[in-house]
Amino acid sequence: MPSPVHVDVLRVQQIGIVIWVVALVVVLAVPSLHRGDHHWWPWCCVAGLVLGLMGYAYVRRGRGNASAA
Template identity: 65%
Template sequence: MGEADGGSESRVDGIPASEVPDGVTESEVEVLRAMQVPTQRIIAIGLVLWLVALVVTLVVPALHEGERSWWPWGCVAGFVLGSIGFLYVRRGRGNAHDAG
């Protein structure tokens, strides 16, 4: 397609006209929008789950002895990294400003 065919035109939905398959009309193309999710709530639930996992691994001796001695530290790492992510989203920096 050349310039005369509209090969460089951009449509409302951002798809170049040259990339629309033959036989597809403008009304048949659906515009997708970003889904709003409660990001802070999701992160908070994850933090609670990491704490529950930590308590379980510390209470049940079979889950923190021998080759599984690193499991509690994995829970601690998950909680610490999740806390950093929660603070980042809560402060609203960068792309996280629209999250939550």
């Protein structure tokens, strides 16, 4: 059985949050990406950003990692 790989979860979450911010800026900057049938796209980016920040806060407080398991 191979040993578990150490992953910096906070760094992974930071990168994900930055990607959601960039996606939100792009969607808001290009009008065709948030008009008509795509009106929900900015809210998808906002939801990803909010959930990412909540996950970041959860792991930062020491929960959500396997070190205490």
